[in-house]
Amino acid sequence: MPEQSNDYRVVVFGAASVGKSSLVCRFVHGTFSESYIPTVEDTYQQVISCNKSICTLQITDTTGSHQFPAMQRLSISKGHAFILVYSITSKQSLLELKPIFDQICQIKGNLQNIPVMLVGNKCDETGQREVNMEEGTAIAKSWNCAFLETSAKTNQNVTELFEELLKMEKQPPDPDGPA
Secondary structure (H helix, E strand, O other): OOOOOOEEEEEEEEOOOOOHHHHHHHHHHOOOOOOOOOOOEEEEEEEEEEOOEEEEEEEEEEOOOOOOHHHHHHHHHHOOEEEEEEEOOOHHHHHOHHHHHHHHHHHHOOOOOOOEEEEEEOOOOHHHOOOOHHHHHHHHHHHOOEEEEOEOOOOEOHHHHHHHHHHHHHOOOOOOOOO
């Protein structure tokens, strides 16, 4: 995050239909829609209180397709924090995040001071679960990022997701943590 600024750019990545737009709309508008409309790129603003100050979140909801690599690189270069979303009902959607994570590392360099959150969405759909919580936790640990399961549909952990991301940005890195 730039010095002396309360604008904070959060970029949301993930495969098509994992619920990126649903998470963002649930957080910003408090609504959920069952219908699926593919996103090219949308930006939302949300003013929130964080650590006794006011922050304006600029949330970029990216496309789930891989048709726009230049847009993806630009979003990464402008982003201050990243949410990598997969659906717990799709192992493939989790696997598709690795190249995006690698690209974030390549463009941003050392991620020690950059908040990254791996998010398993659709945790309300336990009957269709393909990725268990332990797998998500293990991948997040190997990427040295935070992990959370959410449900945009039931509003489970949606606000917590964005609050945790901001807390990560506001906290100095742990000197005893992994380098």
